[in-house]
Amino acid sequence: MKLALRHAFVLLVCAFALFPILFVVSAAINPLGTLASSDLVPNGASFDNVAKLFSSDIYPFGRWVFNSVFIALASSTASLLLSMFAAYAFSRMRFAGRRVGLLALLLIQMFPQFLAIVTIFMIFTRVSELYPAFGFNTTWGILLLYLGGALGVNTWLMKGFLDTIPKELDESATVDGATHAQVFWKIIMPLVTPILAVTALLAFIGTMSEFLMANIFLRDAESKTLAVGMYGMIAGDGRNANFGMFAAATLITAIPTVGVFLWLQKFIVSGLTAGAVKG
Amino acid sequence: MSLDVREAAEVTTPPRPRRELTTAFVVSRIAVLAVAAAILLYAVPPLVAAESWISLTLLLLAGAGIGYLYLTRRFVPAKYLVPGTVFLLAFQVFPVIYTVSTAFTNFGDGHRGDKAAAISAIETGSVRQAPGSPEYGLSAALKGDTLVFLLVDPKTKQVQEGSPDGLTAVQGARLGVTGKVLEAPGYTVLKAPQAAARADQIAELAVPTRGGLIKANGLSRAVEGRAALTYDAGCDCVKGDGDSWQADESQGYFVNAKGEHLAQGWQVNVGFANFIRVLTDPTLSAHFLGMFTWNMVFAVLSVLTTFALGMGVALALHHPKMRGTRFYRIALILPYAMPAFAMLLVWRDMFNRDFGLINQLFGLDVDWMGGMLSAKFAVILVNTWLGFPYMFLVTTGALQAIPRELTEAASIDGAPPWYAFRKVTLPLLLVALTPLLISSFAFNFNNYNAIALTTDGGPFPAESPTVGGTDLLISYTVRLAFGTGSAQFGLAATMSVFIFAIVATISAITFRRTRKQEDVYA
Structure with missing residues (x-):
């Protein structure tokens, strides 16, 4: 294929990839802040939308950012740790029920947690009555819920990573008198940290975008995550008027992930081929 | 099978002496x-208060088991498996089992309790003011912390306390000119604004009397009413208003001779009725x-277009003379790094x-989300935009792993580029990427966000106002349960079971085929 042809094709795809993002940027700095007045090329530049976003009485945007980041950080860290524990047992120890356990996890992995949303709703209706601190509209409740999906998603992946680490390493540590806990924390964890970071990033992004369960779970303005809150921002009457604010919020949400993405680009390819999915 | 060293070692060596107690051991x-x-x-306390003894027993057993597990030195694998398993059982396995059992009930609005x-x-819903019954003067009051009514009989000016337990006489109350109670010993009479703040509680309070119920009518009047409909345990039916409704345990409704039912029903087991309804209801x-x-179609097309x-x-980009790949790569990866939910809404x-930008840019006037085909085209296009950077990343990785000698050999042998791609590069790519394509398919099969945040299932044709043109099974299920109509949890759970079954079948088939394929190419 001619080189020029290749460039033309890639440029075309780049244009397809970038024009919605360009539209968001121009809508975010559009001083009028409505959908109708937004265009690809900004007709003026101002930070009105950002200022409006942070001073809004109706939309506690700062709170949403905090909720989202907290839930995503806590659930990705905790769920990776939980699945690392399980993967360590499955990869390094031999015990009765090991094969059955691995197969069961493979089966469970096929059923996404949100398919049971109807009964999750019913269960948490009861939990809300008994333990309001872990019920609807609470960060802790949705965190518990997200942790329920942890083992099914990541254990096989982690076991794959651990299987690539030579067993001799931890065997020699055991011979030197290390306990199983010391082997886990001092030998295994440091070795898998780079790949864990990438998986954690993917889990983080996935949780940030989780909408189905969060939308049913979080109804209070104060308890919402970015996905639920920003959805409400341009629902109904606000659809046209709040678009500038929404675009600004999108950019603010994107900044940290885009940054980390560009930074981790090299590792992400290998992490992705190991089996994480998005889009 | 490889022999595990430690497993073999444990059999032959005598039991090791107990290790001494280290600080880490004690602290942990x-x-x-x-x-x-x-x-x-x-x-524990809320469970005791709610008297749910089964949950309490389970909780205590689990607590004791976990406590024992982490105190003993034995069962090392279990120590690592239990934390995740607890969450898995509570929030994934149990809901799935519960979903299956709910699928056999009519649980939902009208069948909640x-x-x-x-x-x-x-x-209580049929209570109407009894003819000739007095209209009491009402003062809301607090007895301790509980809300009660102080009722003044309009004729005798006698004061009675009304609570959910019934009526009791009150002595020594002072009445105002309007006939309301100003003070009463042992009670705190609520002033108008305080009473207004508790309007909901006041409206809910029902005082049972011999023939009916006393309920508030506004904040200063209370009337005695009689239930127009009463339940007769003898015939297991509800009577009143010159009609009678027989309990029908198969439907969970009280039904009269004409086949009409009362709005309020109860939860019953309906067997396979929900499943039959999904498959045969016209x-x-x-x-x-x-x-x-x-x-x-949506899942397959999503995978194909993105791939x-x-x-x-x-x-x-995979060409040695290609310049600017770094720049291109960053531009192409950006859609993947943007928050997906927000970009779907954009x-x-x-x-x-x-x-909309699209109509403005191209000077069109197309109602994209209003037309059946255009809405389908739009969601696929949006999903392509969201998903192709991922496919770009993984193919780049896989391409770099294919030795260049293979394609060079093909071209030296005179194979045209397209033929070389089809016979050499593509098969090798597919070996590496098939598992990812399958998981991408499974993901898109239940891609709720891609539909809910763009078309929300629409457009809705006039002949089926509940099922939209772009509805996926999962988005329809969620609407059945949580949409604006009446909640049908039982039916929604049945739909979930169908999705479970479909996903399982597809996974089983693809799993087998990939294994065959690996045999061919490996």
Whole structure:
């Protein structure tokens, strides 16, 4: 294929990839802040939308950012740790029920947690009555819920990573008198940290975008995550008027992930081929 | 099978002497005990108060088991498996089992509680003012912390306390000119604004009397009413208003001779009725098939378009003389790094008919989300935009792993580029990427966000206002349960079971085929 042809094709795809993002940027700095007045090329530049976003009485945007980041950080860290524990047992120890356990996890992995949303709703209706601190509209409740999906998603992946680490390493540590806990924390964890970071990033992004369960779970303005809150921002009457604010919020949400993405680009390819999915 | 060294070693060596107690050992045990105790202290009292003894027993057993597990030195694998498993059982396995059992009930609006709750709802709901009964002067008051009514009989000026337990006489109350109670010993009479703040509680309070109920009518009047409908345990029916409704345990409704039922019903086991309804109900089954077909088309097309476009650019960039790949790569990866939920909403608004960017840019006036085909095209296009960077990334990775000698050998042998791609590069790529393509398919099969945040299932044709043109099974299920109509949890759970079954079948088939394929190429 001619080189020029290749460039033309890639440029075309780049244009397809970038024009919605360009539209968001121009809508975010559009001083009028409505959908109708937004265009690809900004007709003026101002930070009105950002200022409006942070001073809004109706939309506690700062709170949403905090909720989202907290839930995503806590659930990705905790769920990776939980699945690392399980993967360590499955990869390094031999015990009765090991094969059955691995197969069961493979089966469970096929059923996404949100398919049971109807009964999750019913269960948490009861939990809300008994333990309001872990019920609807609470960060802790949705965190518990997200942790329920942890083992099914990541254990096989982690076991794959651990299987690539030579067993001799931890065997020699055991011979030197290390306990199983010391082997886990001092030998295994440091070795898998780079790949864990990438998986954690993917889990983080996935949780940030989780909408189905969060939308049913979080109804209070104060308890919402970015996905639920920003959805409400341009629902109904606000659809046209709040678009500038929404675009600004999108950019603010994107900044940290885009940054980390560009930074981790090299590792992400290998992490992705190991089996994480998005889009 | 490889022989495990430690497993073999354990059999032959004599038991090791007990290790001494290290600080880490003691500290970790104390920490475990403290956490377990804290959780139990928090979790037990509400269960006792609610008298749910089964849950309490389960909780205590689980607590004791976990406490024992982490105190003993034995069962090392279990120590690592239990934390995740607890969450897995509570929030994934149990909901799935519960879903399956709910699928066999009619649980939902109108069928929320048990029969006793339905009867009491029917009776209190039918209360009307009894002819000739007095209209009491009402003062809301607090007795301790509980809300009660102080009722003044209009004729005798006698004061009575009304509570959910019934009526009791009150002595020594002082009445105002309007006939309301100003003060009474042992009670705190609420002033008008205080009473208004508790309007909901006041409206709810019902004082049972011999023939009926006293309920508030506004904040200063109370009337005695009689239930127009009463339950007769003898015939297991509800009577009143010159009609009678017989309990029908198969439907969970009280039904009269004409086949009409009272609005309030109770939860019953309906067997396979929900499943039969999905498959044979003329309106529902037609939509179910259509929805299922579209669901498959959506998932397959999503995988194909993202893979084709992603692989296309990866191939175009995969050339030794290509310049600027770094820049291109960053530009192509950006859609993947943007928050997906927000970009879906942005796309929705770009397709807006009146103010949308797409219509403005191309000078069109297309109602994208209003037309059947255009809405389907739009969601696929949006999903392609979201998903192709991922495919681009993974194909780039896989391409770099294919030795260049293979393609060079093909071209030296005189194979045209397209033929070399089809016979050499593509098969090798597919070996590496098939598992990812399958998981991408499974993901898109239930891609709720891609639909809910763009079309929300629409457009909704006039003949089926509940099933939209772009509805996936999962988005339809969620609407059944949580949409604006009446909640049908039982039916929604049945739909979930169908999705479970479909996903399982597809996974089983693809799993087998990939194994065959690996045999061929490996």
